[in-house]
Amino acid sequence: GENVEQHPSTLSVQEGDSAVIKCTYSDSASNYFPWYKQELGKGPQLIIDIRSNVGEKKDQRIAVTLNKTAKHFSLHITETQPEDSAVYFCAASGMGGGADGLTFGKGTHLIIQP
């Protein structure tokens, strides 16, 4: 089955700096890669996703890049703000399947220092 590794487990950056979270996956058949953000005391929320037919996707200060050859994908957050502090999860699955096929990484606790 799929195995998703996520690094780092904790990331502390100064407000205004950029943050990068990296994930690797094992199943070359995976073609859908979402990122979820979980704020304290809340459930995770989808913030961005990418499908294997593109190498990069941007949404304002957030971007995701995908390297299918190396089987890794990354979340980039620019101009970080205090509200970016949260736990971020990456995941991977086959796009044609349901969410039961999603395998999640263990999460990255992002801390934005004022």
Next chain:
Amino acid sequence: DGGITQSPKYLFRKEGQNVTLSCEQNLNHDAMYWYRQDPGQGLRLIYYSQIVNDFQKGDIAEGYSVSREKKESFPLTVTSAQKNPTAFYLCASSTAVRGRGGANVLTFGAGSRLTVL
């Protein structure tokens, strides 16, 4: 507003007792899921259901049971057989039309934290 409601938010249980966590959604989603979240761990799938009166085991179903009598509701029972039940439990839903991207997109509830005393 459409969403998923989980209750209770906090629950304490004595060892040997069963407890049921509620999950209700008004998103008209066909598929519903239960995940377990432990500190420093990812989200692990307990059970999922793609349609009323049908459900499937996930990766860690032992010690848990579910029912899906209504489209809107997917309660989870943590039984006394679950050896380490203290955790944060998340309910989620999605469309169930496989073959399209939307079937992977999960909407989560706010979670229920279960503590066994």
